Amino acid sequence: MEDSNELVQRQSWLNRNWKWFIPSGCLTLLVLVALFIGGIFYEVTSVLKDSEAYKESMIAVENNKLVVEKLGSPVETDGIVSGTVTSHNEVRTCNVQVPLKGPKGKGTLFIVGEKRGTWKYSEMSVYIKNTNEKIDLLEK
Template identity: 65%
Template sequence: MQDDYNQPQKNWWNRNWKWFIPTGCLSIIILFVLFLVGVFFEVTSIIKDSDAYIESMELVQHNKILIEKLGSPIETDGMVSGTVSAVNDVRKCDVQVPLKGPKGKATLFVVGEKRGKWKYSEMSVYIEKTDEKIDLLKKE
């Protein structure tokens, strides 16, 4: 019978590689996902903090036609998408905001440029249920 005490001891890697590799890979994947989620929330907060977003949501929430069609309160519904950029003193936005109210859903589209003051080329709401487009740049 061979003596177990004469067997060479396995090093740490040989004893633990079976759990270390999957755990290490899973840790890297989790860190990557957390990084992506962080980037997503940062970009979303930049859009929601922009003047263009705030001004357009103010118009949406006080527009009589939209309140009639979607009900009140009108709020965001899901992920805001688009771009807000700044080069020197010129800011540009092209944003889509999903909206919801008690009576239905819609999407707010905002396209504009700021050189001192925002000038919008589009600020409209598309209502899914009725297939209508309401231009917020026109006076009620």
């Protein structure tokens, strides 16, 4: 009897607790990885939404009567903003897609532009999903 008690006492903590420690350790690792990826995603999305190009384009969307007519009011973002905003030697470029929604439908805002002092857009348009229509926001 004494030998078996000695054997139980000699087992390491991990040998006694591995059945719950390993699964919970793996779960903790997965949660940390998910939080890290989520944090990076949040930062990238925040950079895109904080850009001047995004803000100017959303103002153009809200002030365009045809877009408001097709999507309804208010027009809001609907999901993940994607694309790139880069800066090199004081020249900024953007190529961004913004999913939009309104009470009447959904669409996508496309923004392509370059900033050398002020933003100059080569494209700022809204694609309306329901009607397969493209509305150019740069037209006067």
